Amino acid sequence: MIDALFHTFYDCMMTQEEIRSQNHMCDAFTTVAEEHLSRKDYFAFEDKVLAYTSAVEKCAFKKGFQLAVALSTAK
DSSP states (O other): OHHHHHHHHHHHHSOHHHHHHHHHHHHHHHHHHHHHSOHHHHHHHHHHHHHHHHHHHHHHHHHHHHHHHHHHHOO
16 A cells, blocks of 8 residues: 555656656666677566565655654654
């Protein structure tokens, strides 16, 4: 459930320009990485980067969400 909530907030909070910028940076990194790594190594590296990024995003969202709830319920 928290994954679905995260993705909903993430999609709503990102402007189209921010999404394009992220995609551009990702494409630039991918192009360089593919030039220097074998296909097998590239996909292994990509899996590790995606797992790390996902964990960081979820942690940041959880902390932010907890803070928002605490601030909105504070007296």
